[in-house]
Amino acid sequence: MSDQTITRVAVDIYGNTYKMAGYESAGHMRLVATMVDDKMREIQRTNPSLDTAKLAVLTAVNTMHDYLKVKEQMEQLEQELKQIKGGLNG
Amino acid sequence: MSDQTITRVAVDIYGNTYKMAGYESAGHMRLVATMVDDKMREIQRTNPSLDTAKLAVLTAVNTMHDYLKVKEQMEQLEQELKQIKGGLNG
Numbered sequence: 001m002s003d004q005t006i007t008r009v010a011v012d013i014y015g016n017t018y019k020m021a022g023y024e025s026a027g028h029m030r031l032v033a034t035m036v037d038d039k040m041r042e043i044q045r046t047n048p049s050l051d052t053a054k055l056a057v058l059t060a061v062n063t064m065h066d067y068l069k070v071k072e073q074m075e076q077l078e079q080e081l082k083q084i085k086g087g088l089n090g
Numbered sequence: 091m092s093d094q095t096i097t098r099v100a101v102d103i104y105g106n107t108y109k110m111a112g113y114e115s116a117g118h119m120r121l122v123a124t125m126v127d128d129k130m131r132e133i134q135r136t137n138p139s140l141d142t143a144k145l146a147v148l149t150a151v152n153t154m155h156d157y158l159k160v161k162e163q164m165e166q167l168e169q170e171l172k173q174i175k176g177g178l179n180g
Contacts, residue, residue: 013147020151032158036150056146057103060126061110063150067157068122074164081171084178 013037014052039063103127104142129153 009026010019011033020029040059044050050058099116100109101123110119129149134140140148 013151016144016147018144018147018151024155028155028158032151032154035158036147036154039150039154040147051143053141053143053146054106054108056143056150057106057108057126057130060129060146060150060153061103061108061122063153063157064122064126064129065114065118067153067160068118068125070157070160070164074160074167077164077167077171081167081174084171084174088174 014040014056036063104130104146126153 004023006021007024007026007029008019008021009029010017011030012018013033013036018033020033022029036059039062040055043058043062044055047055047058094113096111097114097116097119098109098111099119100107101120102108103123103126108123110123112119126149129152130145133148133152134145137145137148
């Protein structure tokens, strides 16, 4: 559980420094930045002619896809859990 | 469940057209594109001086954060489900 102290970190993503601020730990923010940096470099390897803006947009698209997939899986699990709990109480 | 037909769609994100290809439905790909476009415009409103590349990187960062949060929640649910199923079988 995060407390209400704002954490500020400077992170490097694809050659640029970004100042991030949030209620998460510095470690979490650095992990997020590293994952985005890794994904940008991975996409760049298969699309070497893309400029940084398009590369970053495709990274966001890729991550949004992953987000929706995991969200869908979570909703299925919630449903399963609800049914099991309903079965236990019924 | 998706079949193995490759779907190709052209989507507009923040004024640029991207050609996407994947095993997902065209609807899913358009949803992903719309969500990225929305998030870019939302971040742009609070950071009007950012160039497109930085805006897109921050959109990726924001989405990666959301992804990790949902993934964490899903892992907790999986754990809970495992314990309940263990209890039922034990």
